[in-house]
Amino acid sequence: MADAFRRLEERFPGVQIRAALTGSGAKFISEELKLPFVQEVVANSIVLRSRYPQVRTAIELGGQDAKIIFFHQEKEGGPLAVSDMRMNNCQIGPGPVCVSRHRQADHRRAGSGTGYCEAGGL
Secondary structure, rough: HHHHHHHHHOOOOOOOOOOEOOOOHHHHHHHHHHHOOOHHHHHHHEEEEEEEHOHHHHHHHEEOOEEEEEEOOOOOOOOOEEEHHHHHOOOHHHHHHHHHHHHHHHHOOOOOHHHHOOOOOO
């Protein structure tokens, strides 16, 4: 990691660099490297608010889960605020769920339910 920061410093002299880790497994690594950890939905909301002030809803479909963030403006012309954040609780992720969607009827006929994971409010 120190080598990566050294190379960044060489390539961008005089630029202040801030780093934080996010995502699966990053909590442990951040503690080992003494870098801040930011929960990934929170990290996404920070970037979206700063780069896309017109955003009102963001949906991320990943390999292991799905996330949705709702934004609103506190007042006319004011900064964006997060209204709500949700994540599904599916252990196999939305990818396989979306791919297997056409099998829904077969799952019902076999008596095994719909084949979908519960999506904590999504």
